[in-house]
Structure formats: structure tokens, C-alpha cells
Amino acid sequence: MSEEEIIKGCQNGKQKCQKLVYDQHSKLVMGIALRFAKNENDAYDIFQDAFLKVFLYIQNFKFLGSFEGWVRKIAVTTAISWYRKQVADRKNGLEVELVDDYPEVSIDDSIDISMDELLLLVNELPDGYRMVFNLFAIDGYKHEEIAEMLNISEGTSRSQYFKAKHTLQKKIMEKYKINAI
Numbered sequence: 001m002s003e004e005e006i007i008k009g010c011q012n013g014k015q016k017c018q019k020l021v022y023d024q025h026s027k028l029v030m031g032i033a034l035r036f037a038k039n040e041n042d043a044y045d046i047f048q049d050a051f052l053k054v055f056l057y058i059q060n061f062k063f064l065g066s067f068e069g070w071v072r073k074i075a076v077t078t079a080i081s082w083y084r085k086q087v088a089d090r091k092n093g094l095e096v097e098l099v100d101d102y103p104e105v106s107i108d109d110s111i112d113i114s115m116d117e118l119l120l121l122v123n124e125l126p127d128g129y130r131m132v133f134n135l136f137a138i139d140g141y142k143h144e145e146i147a148e149m150l151n152i153s154e155g156t157s158r159s160q161y162f163k164a165k166h167t168l169q170k171k172i173m174e175k176y177k178i179n180a181i
Helices: 003-011 015-036 040-060 067-089 115-123 127-138 143-150 154-175
Strands: none
Touching: 003 015, 003 040, 015 040, 015 067, 015 115, 015 127, 040 067, 067 127, 067 143, 115 127, 115 154, 127 143, 127 154, 143 154
16 A cells, blocks of 8 residues: 555545554654653653644645655644643743853764663753754754744744753763863
């Protein structure tokens, strides 16, 4: 069965086709959910919401671009919506700190850190840092887009990304016992 036949089957409510879409894209969606959530339970909630939206809005897919890209966008948007709800429950979601005198950090290129280790470190970041880092460094959004998505200023997005990068560098330095320059 071709991807187009599977999608059209989903648009016609065929459960077999829905299962195929789920099976083909569940790792992608869960990967996104895990990057944005603070824990596995929250990731699972994002994952479920994202797939619910995929099947709810699959009628709107017009075959003009990549279906995987469409699913990815829904998953990222769902994760951001989830995050906004979490921030709304707290009074000070994204706090802006001035970026001052962080030491220059240089990490030896010979350090071998796996993607899984890096993602674990990213998951330990404060919410604001983690969201911006994921959107900018991993998903490739621009700070202007991130600012609009998270309802923050572009400067806050840049600051959050800088602080996320610095925090990750510091964690890597501690893990591998590297000294700052």
C-alpha cells in the first residue's frame, strides 16, 4: 500500500490504515514528545494528543508536501500547546535573566557524547531553556518564529537559547571533568 493510499484510507476512516500511520510515525511523535516534556507521563500525554489531532485533521492533508513533515508539525505544535498550558498554571513561566559574564566554554571535539546522553541533558534543562533549545537547535525554527509560538519576545528566545547552550556545556564539562578556559 502506498503512503497516499494509506492516508486516503485514514481519510475514509479505515482503522487498518490508521494503524499503519500510527506504526510508521509513532517513534517520530514520541521522540518529539520526549524532547519537550519533563517526564515520560507528560510525554505520553503529548504523544496521545498529537495522534488524536493527526487523525482528527487528516481530512485537511492535501498531499502538497511531506506527510511526515505534516505529522511532525502537529507533534511540535501539540507539545508547544501543552507547554503553554503548563506555563499558564504557573505565574512566572519563562523568566528573563540578563546574560552577563558567563565564562567562555570550549569543549574538546574528541569528547564522545551520544545523542541519547545529550537528550537526557537537554531534558534536565529548565522548561523555558528546553523549549527554546529544542525549537531552535533541533527543530530548526528561527527565534522570530519561536517568539511567536511561545508568546515571548525574540530577545527572550535568544537569551533562553544562549542560557540553554551554556547550561548544557557546563553539564558536559562537569560530566567529562573539563575546565573552563
